[in-house]
Amino acid sequence: MSIIKKSVKVKENFWSNLRLIFIGIVATLCFLGVSAHLAVLQFVEGKSLSEKAYKQQIKNQIISPNRGTIYDSNGEILAQSISVDTISINPGKITYSNSKQVENEVIAEGLSSMFNITYEEVIEGLNSGRSVVIIEKKVEKEKVDELRKWMKDKKISAGINIDEDSKRYYPYDTLASNLIGFCGTDNSGQTGLEQRWNDVLTGTAGKVITTVDAKRNAISDEDEQYVAPENGSNIYLTIDAKIQGIAEKYLANAMIDNSTATSGNVIVMNPQTGDILAMASNPYYNLNNPSDFNYTGYTEEEWNALESVDKSNALLNLWKNTNVSDTYEPGSTFKLITASVGLEEGIVQTDTPNDFLCTGSYVVAQDEDPISCWRKEPHGYTSLRTALEGSCNPAFMQLGQRIGPNLLYKYFKAFGLFETCGSDIAKSYKGTFYPLESVGPVELATTSFGQRFEISPLQLITAVSAICNDGVLVKPKIVKQIENTDTKSIDVIETENIRQVISKDTADKVKDMMLSVVTEGTGGNAKIEGYSIGGKSGTSEPLDINSAEGYVASFVAITPIENTQVVVLVALHGLQESVNHQGGQVAGPVARQILQEILPYLGISSSSTSQTENEKDDSILIAVPNVENLTITEARNTLQNLGFNVVFDTALNPDTTLVANQMPKYGEALMEDSVICLYPSAEGEKTKVQVPDIKDMTAKQAANALKSKNLNIRVDGTEGIVISQDPVFGTEVDEGTVVNVVIQQKLTDAQ
Numbered sequence: 158m159s160i161i162k163k164s165v166k167v168k169e170n171f172w173s174n175l176r177l178i179f180i181g182i183v184a185t186l187c188f189l190g191v192s193a194h195l196a197v198l199q200f201v202e203g204k205s206l207s208e209k210a211y212k213q214q215i216k217n218q219i220i221s222p223n224r225g226t227i228y229d230s231n232g233e234i235l236a237q238s239i240s241v242d243t244i245s246i247n248p249g250k251i252t253y254s255n256s257k258q259v260e261n262e263v264i265a266e267g268l269s270s271m272f273n274i275t276y277e278e279v280i281e282g283l284n285s286g287r288s289v290v291i292i293e294k295k296v297e298k299e300k301v302d303e304l305r306k307w308m309k310d311k312k313i314s315a316g317i318n319i320d321e322d323s324k325r326y327y328p329y330d331t332l333a334s335n336l337i338g339f340c341g342t343d344n345s346g347q348t349g350l351e352q353r354w355n356d357v358l359t360g361t362a363g364k365v366i367t368t369v370d371a372k373r374n375a376i377s378d379e380d381e382q383y384v385a386p387e388n389g390s391n392i393y394l395t396i397d398a399k400i401q402g403i404a405e406k407y408l409a410n411a412m413i414d415n416s417t418a419t420s421g422n423v424i425v426m427n428p429q430t431g432d433i434l435a436m437a438s439n440p441y442y443n444l445n446n447p448s449d450f451n452y453t454g455y456t457e458e459e460w461n462a463l464e465s466v467d468k469s470n471a472l473l474n475l476w477k478n479t480n481v482s483d484t485y486e487p488g489s490t491f492k493l494i495t496a497s498v499g500l501e502e503g504i505v506q507t508d509t510p511n512d513f514l515c516t517g518s519y520v521v522a523q524d525e526d527p528i529s530c531w532r533k534e535p536h537g538y539t540s541l542r543t544a545l546e547g548s549c550n551p552a553f554m555q556l557g558q559r560i561g562p563n564l565l566y567k568y569f570k571a572f573g574l575f576e577t578c579g580s581d582i583a584k585s586y587k588g589t590f591y592p593l594e595s596v597g598p599v600e601l602a603t604t605s606f607g608q609r610f611e612i613s614p615l616q617l618i619t620a621v622s623a624i625c626n627d628g629v630l631v632k633p634k635i636v637k638q639i640e641n642t643d644t645k646s647i648d649v650i651e652t653e654n655i656r657q658v659i660s661k662d663t664a665d666k667v668k669d670m671m672l673s674v675v676t677e678g679t680g681g682n683a684k685i686e687g688y689s690i691g692g693k694s695g696t697s698e699p700l701d702i703n704s705a706e707g708y709v710a711s712f713v714a715i716t717p718i719e720n721t722q723v724v725v726l727v728a729l730h731g732l733q734e735s736v737n738h739q740g741g742q743v744a745g746p747v748a749r750q751i752l753q754e755i756l757p758y759l760g761i762s763s764s765s766t767s768q769t770e771n772e773k774d775d776s777i778l779i780a781v782p783n784v785e786n787l788t789i790t791e792a793r794n795t796l797q798n799l800g801f802n803v804v805f806d807t808a809l810n811p812d813t814t815l816v817a818n819q820m821p822k823y824g825e826a827l828m829e830d831s832v833i834c835l836y837p838s839a840e841g842e843k844t845k846v847q848v849p850d851i852k853d854m855t856a857k858q859a860a861n862a863l864k865s866k867n868l869n870i871r872v873d874g875t876e877g878i879v880i881s882q883d884p885v886f887g888t889e890v891d892e893g894t895v896v897n898v899v900i901q902q903k904l905t906d907a908q
Contacts, residue, residue, distance in 0.1 A: 222360030224344055225389035229398040241324040242301050244292040248283045251316030267307050295324040327444035333401050335438040335478040339447045348476045360389035391640040395432035399824050400755050404435040407750045412439050419731030422480050422614045426724045428622035430652045431631035438479050481579040484611035488695030489548045490713050491607030497667050498568045501659045504559050507666050511538040513552035522598035545670050546678025550606045557605025562596040571658045572620040579615045582635050588612035608697055618726040621713050624667050625721035628659040672718050682745035687763030689718040694741035707731040712744035757826040783823035785816050792816045800829035807837050820893035831869045834893035843891040850886035853878050867892040874900025
C-alpha cells in the first residue's frame with residue numbers, strides 16, 4: 158500500500174508542478190503581451206494617444222466672427238447681419254410640474270403656435286429620445302420675447318434653449334438682388350457679391366481653450382487661452398442705391414410695356430473710373446426670401462407641379478447676374494467698335510461722301526446669299542457718319558472687308574472682348590467669337606455689324622466706356638473700398654487703367670458720331686433737351702433654328718459728349734417679331750428715362766440755351782435738395798430759389814421750427830414749379846389726396862391737373878397725349894408725390 162500511496166503522491170506532485178509551470182508560462186506570456194502593448198502604446202501610438210487625451214481634457218469653444226456689412230457708395234446699408242436666436246429643446250431636461258404626457262402637449266401647443274413647426278413635429282421631437290431637438294433657427298427678437306414670457310407663465314426654467322445667432326438681412330428686399338446675392342443658413346455667401354467676397358466678409362473664427370474634468374466641466378485654470386475672432390470686413394460698393402433704384406424702376410416698366418420680353422439688363426457706368434453706378438437685371442428676387450417662387454413667373458399651381466430639379470434650375474436662373482454671367486449678340490451697338498478700328502487705322506474717315514453704298518443688301522462673296530440691311534428701303538450712298546446714324550449693315554460689311562479679320566481681332570483683344578470681365582462680381586465668361594482661322598467672308602461680315610458672336614453686357618459697356626475715356630480701357634469696378642471693422646483701416650480700390658486702345662482723336666470722332674445718331678439718326682428717342690446725349694441702337698435677330706428666343710433690343714447712351722461721365726446700356730431680350738422690337742424704339746426711351754433722373758441727381762448740369770422770360774423748358778429737371786433739419790423758413794427760401802413751390806401747414810413758428818420730413822425726398826429730379834411739402838414731424842400726419850384721371854390730356858393739362866392737388870409730374874415723351882399714368886387714377890397718395898406719365902409718341906423708323 159505504501160508503494161501505491163507513494164506512486165499516487167508522485168503523480169499528484171507531477172500534475173501540481175505541471176499546473177504551476179503552465180500558470181507560469183501563461184503569466185509570462187500575459188506579462189510579455191502587456192509589456193508589448195505598453196511598448197506599442199508608448200512608442201508607436203504614444204503621440205496620437207497624447208493628442209486624444211489632450212482633446213478629452215481640453216474644451217474648445219468657437220467664437221463666431223461678425224460678418225461684414227455691404228454698403229452702397231454713400232454709406233446706405235445694402236446687407237447686414239442682425240442678432241437672432243436659435244430655439245431648441247432638451248426633451249429629457251424640461252422642468253415641468255404635471256405628468257409628462259400633459260406637459261408635452263402643453264409644450265407642443267405653445268411652441269407650434271409661436272414658431273414655424275407643427276404640433277406633431279414637436280411631440281415627435283419630445284418623444285424621440287434625442288438629446289437636442291431644433292425648433293427654429295434665425296428667430297428675431299419679438300418672437301424670442303414672446304417665448305420668454307410664455308416660459309415664465311408656464312414656469313418652465315430649463316430644457317428650452319435660446320442660443321444667440323445671427324441672420325443676414327437686406328433692408329431693400331429686391332434692390333440689386335442679382336448683384337448682391339444672399340447667404341445660406343450658415344451665413345456663408347451663396348450667390349453674387351456675398352459669394353465672390355465671402356472670404357473678406359466672413360472673417361476668422363476665434364476660440365476659448367479651457368481645461369475640463371471627466372464630466373466636461375471647466376477646471377479653474379489660469380492658463381485658459383482666448384483667441385479673439387477677426388470680424389469680417391465691411392465693403393463699400395460703387396453702386397449708388399438711388400441710381401440703382403431708378404435703373405430698376407424703368408427696366409421693370411419696360412418689361413411691362415414690352416410684354417414678350419423675357420429678361421432685361423441695365424448697367425450705368427462712369428467711364429473715367431470704371432465705377433459701376435447701377436447694375437440691374439430683370440427678373441429679380443427678394444434677398445430676404447430667395448426661394449419665393451412668385452418671382453420666377455410661375456403660378457402656384459405650375460410651381461407645385463414641377464419636379465424638384467426643375468424648381469432648383471428655375472431658382473438658379475432667377476439668381477444669376479445676367480449682366481456678367483450671360484452673353485448675347487450685341488447687334489448694331491457693336492458698330493461703334495468696328496468704326497473705331499477703321500478710324501484708328503486710317504481706313505475710313507467720318508464724313509467722306511459716297512464712301513459706302515447700300516442697295517438694301519450686300520453680297521460678300523461669290524456663291525453666297527446676299528446679306529440684307531435691316532431697313533427695307535436702301536440707304537444709298539453714305540459716309541461713315543450717316544451709315545452709323547442709319548445703322549446701315551452693308552456699309553459696315555464693306556468696312557469690315559477693308560479692315561480684315563486679323564486687324565479686327567487684334568482690336569477685339571485690345572478692347573478686352575477675349576477676356577473675362579467682372580470676375581469680382583460673379584462668375585463671368587469670355588466672349589464667344591469665331592476662331593480667327595474660321596473667319597470667312599460671311600463670318601467677317603456679320604461680325605462687323607455685331608451678330609453671330611456673343612459678349613456679356615458688362616463687356617460691351619466696358620468697351621464703349623474705353624471710347625468715352627479718351628480711348629483708355631478701364632477695369633470695371635464694383636467695390637469702392639474695404640473697411641477693417643476691428644482696426645477701422647480703409648483699403649481704397651483704385652481705378653485700374655488697362656491699356657490705351659485707340660487714340661483720343663479717334664475716340665472724339667466716334668463720340669461726335671454718336672451725338673449725330675441721337676440728333677439725326679436712329680437714337681432720337683434718347684434725346685434730352687439741354688444735354689448732349691450720344692448713343693447707338695442695336696437689334697440682334699435670332700438664328701432661324703432659334704427663332705423662339707426672339708430679338709434683343711438694346712441701346713447704349715453716353716453723356717456729356719465732352720468729358721463723358723455717364724454711360725448707360727439697356728438691353729431687352731426675347732422680343733418677338735410680331736411686336737415692336739427695334740432697339741431705338743424699345744430701349745432708347747428707357748435710356749432717356751434713366752438719364753433724365755440721374756443727371757440732375759449727379760449734379761451734371763444741362764447746357765440748355767437761354768430762354769425768353771415767358772418760356773420754360775419742361776425737359777430741364779432740378780434735383781431736390783435735402784432740407785431736413787433746416788428751419789421751415791430756411792428750407793422754403795432754399796427751395797424757392799431753385800424754382801420750387803413750397804407747401805407747409807403748421808401753426809408753429811417757421812423761423813424756429815425744424816423740418817423733420819419732406820416730400821418728395823432728397824435726390825428726386827423735378828421740373829421747375831414742382832411742389833415740395835414740408836413737415837415738422839417725422840412721423841407723419843401727411844396730407845393724403847387722390848390721384849386725378851389725366852388720361853388723354855396733354856402734358857401741360859396733366860401738369861396743371863396734378864398741381865391743383867399738390868402733386869408733381871414726370872413726363873416720358875415729347876408730344877401727344879397721356880396714354881398711361883403711375884400711380885393710377887383714384888390712388889390715395891401723399892401730397893408732393895411724383896406721378897409718372899407716358900406721352901404717346903409717333904413711331905419712327907429706327908433700329
